Amino acid sequence: MAIVAAAAARAAARSVRSMAARSWGVTARAMSTSPEAGEYPGGVTLPFTTDMAFHDPADDDRIPVFRVMDESGMLREGVEGFGEDREDVTNMYTTMLRIHQLDTIFYEAQRQGRISFYMTANGEESIHVGAALGFNNDDPVYAQYREAGLLLMRGFTLQQFADQCCSNEDDGGKGRQMPVHYGSPEHHFYTISSPLTTQLPQAAGTGYAMKMEGKGRCCAVFFGEGAASEGDFHAGMNFASTLEAPVVFFCRNNGYAISTPVKDQYRGDGIASRAAGYGMPSIRVDGADVFAVREATRAARDMAVAESRPVFVEAMAYREGHHSTSDDSTRYRSGDEIAHWRETSNPIGRLRRFMESKGWWDDEREKAANKAERKAVLQALTAAEKKPAPDMSELFSDVYAGEQPWHLAEQEVALRKHMARHPEHYAGEGH
Amino acid sequence: MALRRALARVSGAQSSGRALAAAGARALSSEAAVEVPRLGQVDAIPSGPATRMNLFTAINQGMRAAMQTDDDCILFGEDVAFGGVFRCSMGLREEFGGERVFNTPLCEQGIAGFAIGYAATGRSCIAELQFADYIFPAFDQIVNEAAKFRYRSGGQFDCGGVTFRSPCGAVGHGGLYHSQSPEAYFAHTPGLKVVMPRSPAQAKGLLLSCIRDPNPCLFFEPKALYRASVEDVPDADYEIPIGKAEVVTAGDDVTLVAWGAQVHVMEKAAAMARDKLGVSCEVIDLRSILPWDAETVAASVNKTGRVVIAHEAPKTGGFAAEVASEIQERCFLRLEAPIQRVTGYDTPFPLAFERHYVPDALKVFEAVKAATSF
Numbered sequence: 001m002a003i004v005a006a007a008a009a010r011a012a013a014r015s016v017r018s019m020a021a022r023s024w025g026v027t028a029r030a031m032s033t034s035p036e037a038g039e040y041p042g043g044v045t046l047p048f049t050t051d052m053a054f055h056d057p058a059d060d061d062r063i064p065v066f067r068v069m070d071e072s073g074m075l076r077e078g079v080e081g082f083g084e085d086r087e088d089v090t091n092m093y094t095t096m097l098r099i100h101q102l103d104t105i106f107y108e109a110q111r112q113g114r115i116s117f118y119m120t121a122n123g124e125e126s127i128h129v130g131a132a133l134g135f136n137n138d139d140p141v142y143a144q145y146r147e148a149g150l151l152l153m154r155g156f157t158l159q160q161f162a163d164q165c166c167s168n169e170d171d172g173g174k175g176r177q178m179p180v181h182y183g184s185p186e187h188h189f190y191t192i193s194s195p196l197t198t199q200l201p202q203a204a205g206t207g208y209a210m211k212m213e214g215k216g217r218c219c220a221v222f223f224g225e226g227a228a229s230e231g232d233f234h235a236g237m238n239f240a241s242t243l244e245a246p247v248v249f250f251c252r253n254n255g256y257a258i259s260t261p262v263k264d265q266y267r268g269d270g271i272a273s274r275a276a277g278y279g280m281p282s283i284r285v286d287g288a289d290v291f292a293v294r295e296a297t298r299a300a301r302d303m304a305v306a307e308s309r310p311v312f313v314e315a316m317a318y319r320e321g322h323h324s325t326s327d328d329s330t331r332y333r334s335g336d337e338i339a340h341w342r343e344t345s346n347p348i349g350r351l352r353r354f355m356e357s358k359g360w361w362d363d364e365r366e367k368a369a370n371k372a373e374r375k376a377v378l379q380a381l382t383a384a385e386k387k388p389a390p391d392m393s394e395l396f397s398d399v400y401a402g403e404q405p406w407h408l409a410e411q412e413v414a415l416r417k418h419m420a421r422h423p424e425h426y427a428g429e430g431h
Numbered sequence: 432m433a434l435r436r437a438l439a440r441v442s443g444a445q446s447s448g449r450a451l452a453a454a455g456a457r458a459l460s461s462e463a464a465v466e467v468p469r470l471g472q473v474d475a476i477p478s479g480p481a482t483r484m485n486l487f488t489a490i491n492q493g494m495r496a497a498m499q500t501d502d503d504c505i506l507f508g509e510d511v512a513f514g515g516v517f518r519c520s521m522g523l524r525e526e527f528g529g530e531r532v533f534n535t536p537l538c539e540q541g542i543a544g545f546a547i548g549y550a551a552t553g554r555s556c557i558a559e560l561q562f563a564d565y566i567f568p569a570f571d572q573i574v575n576e577a578a579k580f581r582y583r584s585g586g587q588f589d590c591g592g593v594t595f596r597s598p599c600g601a602v603g604h605g606g607l608y609h610s611q612s613p614e615a616y617f618a619h620t621p622g623l624k625v626v627m628p629r630s631p632a633q634a635k636g637l638l639l640s641c642i643r644d645p646n647p648c649l650f651f652e653p654k655a656l657y658r659a660s661v662e663d664v665p666d667a668d669y670e671i672p673i674g675k676a677e678v679v680t681a682g683d684d685v686t687l688v689a690w691g692a693q694v695h696v697m698e699k700a701a702a703m704a705r706d707k708l709g710v711s712c713e714v715i716d717l718r719s720i721l722p723w724d725a726e727t728v729a730a731s732v733n734k735t736g737r738v739v740i741a742h743e744a745p746k747t748g749g750f751a752a753e754v755a756s757e758i759q760e761r762c763f764l765r766l767e768a769p770i771q772r773v774t775g776y777d778t779p780f781p782l783a784f785e786r787h788y789v790p791d792a793l794k795v796f797e798a799v800k801a802a803t804s805f
């Protein structure tokens with residue numbers, strides 16, 4: 001547990017520092033200056049210098065990547081206390097296989113016209129499994145769209161995934177949103193919304209409510225490095241920081257935003273470097289190392305709750321799949337590039353090598369597990385396809401709580417009359 | 432004028448804000464000792480003990496009532512802690528504490544998003560957007576997020592506890608960016624409720640309805656009325672229903688429809704029409720823009736056969752167009768003259784030409800003349 005102990009010591013040191021940091025801005029003392037330093041608004045004391053030096057972040061060391069397991073699936077030297085429990089690791093691994101099968105089958109289903117759209121998490125399965133284990137199951141989560149694995153970890157069933165993607169009457173979202181826009185109050189997972197980054201300021205508000213609630217919960221918010229370019233990124237980070245909300249900002253830096261590579265997206269040291277500007281502790285973690293993701297997430301959420309402040313996690317990854325079923329990524333990146341990352345960095349392969357090195361896994365188990373997961377996913381999809389669409393009345397419900405406003409009621413009546421006049425036009429649709 | 436005074440106070444507040452706020456708090460907390468009855472939804476402004484006050488004080492009272500009856504209700508925005516640039520939150524931080532009444536960073540999309548996330552936990556909040564002219568950075572959060580939060584989740588989640596308050600409208604010297612009335616943009620967004628009061632007693636009751644309504648509400652406050660509009664406001668805790676217009680002045684010949692500050696313009700025009708033309712006007716305050724009370728307006732137009740609609744915002748795509756369209760559907764055979772719209776022009780709001788730009792009693796009077804002489 002050497003690393004864990006060191007992390008705890010660092011967290012304690014940081015906690016002391018943060019106490020000092022958090023008194024910034026509270027005092028409004030009179031300005032006073034000495035030859036060495038001066039006080040400025042917000043009660044902050046700044047040193048003077050005659051050295052007219054610009055600080056260029058390009059001269060700084062890059063933020064290192066926290067990892068405990070290398071590509072070959074071996075724990076790094078000096079690392080202890082990870083992957084010791086066979087059942088625990090097997091569960092992580094088979095869940096990653098399940099995510100992969102879910103993605104493979106649903107992706108194919110879209111290609112066959114059985115569902116309208118899909119997005120895979122190829123190459124990022126470990127992020128969602130590791131993060132799910134790092135947070136408490138009742139920590140409210142705002143996802144971007146690629147985080148289905150976390151929801152699966154919380155117990156959202158394959159049938160629920162299939163029902164949502166088939167827009168049938170059992171979809172909790174009543175068939176209104178495109179596939180992969182999951183949501184589940186039972187699993188403390190807010191319904192995914194397509195506009196990017198809007199969830200960040202919302203997470204600050206939810207985190208603030210968690211602070212008021214005082215039950216030690218923390219808000220988790222996920223987003224890509226592309227989404228981090230939106231204004232809402234700044235808004236969410238700054239609000240969580242100034243309002244001291246327990247929020248973990250979790251960035252999945254997977255190299256691409258649709259076709260846009262990171263070099264066209266930002267100039268700093270990734271996204272984690274920005275946390276400093278908001279007075280926020282941050283860590284960069286190897287997203288393909290499920291142990292490291294879990295450990296870093298757990299430490300981040302505990303720090304966020306204990307110190308009532310936001311904490312930033314940047315998980316480095318590679319998006320192995322196309323952006324979505326509407327995208328062909330070979331138009332902007334080479335097959336060689338994809339193959340390289342798949343071979344060297346794929347999180348499933350890495351964990352498999354770890355398990356094999358322990359003698360916990362082999363080809364036979366792999367085959368059997370994949371077969372079982374495949375079957376379960378196919379079963380759910382087939383069942384979902386047979387279910388009817390939501391009732392037409394759901395077109396007009398949930399716009400408002402309470403009494404339906406007159407204009408909506410009128411519009412619903414008009415549509416029903418129109419449908420009654422043209423039954424042939426609507427045959428087989430709705431009810 | 433209200434704006435200039437408010438701004439002057441903001442700069443003055445750097446030295447005396449604390450003292451001002453403290454004085455406000457003392458004045459308010461002595462009132463707080465009185466037991467306030469909760470009346471729920473009322474059809475008319477309730478009788479009973481009342482205090483004469485202006486619009487910003489009535490809004491302050493409404494927010495106090497909301498926060499007294501709901502411990503989870505919080506209030507925030509730019510410069511809210513010291514009382515707000517229009518003094519609406521005066522004394523509230525002292526009464527409810529810094530955890531419930533606080534400043535946010537200067538960022539409207541942050542304010543709106545934060546409010547949505549707070550309300551998404553089942554709590555209620557009041558988010559102040561300092562000027563309606565600066566609501567646009569928050570447009571995405573309000574239109575794509577707040578308005579659709581319930582629908583997109585199949586009713587599994589909502590942020591209905593959120594109320595956005597924002598000062599709007601002409602103020603005499605606001606120019607392009609301290610004068611706008613953006614209600615029509617939001618009227619185009621299913622899932623929102625949009626309200627604009629005309630006076631202090633209306634404001635208190637309507638604001639309490641918005642805060643307690645299970646849907647996200649936008650509450651636009653005509654800033655020209657913050658100090659100018661003064662009337663008796665019941666001390667009780669009461670709610671004026673959203674979506675119900677009010678016939679402010681009964682009449683037989685022409686229906687005048689407006690909301691916010693324009694209701695007062697309509698009343699002046701009605702007096703002119705009565706005195707100069709012997710025409711009897713019925714003045715209706717729409718109060719709610721979304722949903723709006725077509726029934727009350729149609730009932731009036733079916734009686735008068737003539738209608739004039741006024742608003743400060745530009746004409747094209749303004750909410751008068753929606754009212755006119757619905758009225759011609761409902762009252763086609765009863766209409767005796769084309770529906771008249773008196774509105775701002777399809778230009779930005781010009782400082783030096785405010786008098787030319789904003790509908791006034793004379794322009795409405797002309798529209799009444801046109802409607803009656805068609």
Ligand SMILES: Cc1ncc(C[n+]2csc(CCOP(=O)(O)OP(=O)(O)O)c2C)c(N)n1
Nearest residue numbers: 146194195196224225226227254256257258
């Ligand atoms: C506000 C907004 N702009 C554009 C889009 C279209 N869009 C959807 S996903 C995406 C790329 C997001 O990339 P990133 O945040 O890096 O996440 P990743 O897909 O790599 O997981 C874009 C541009 C959108 N959904 N919302």
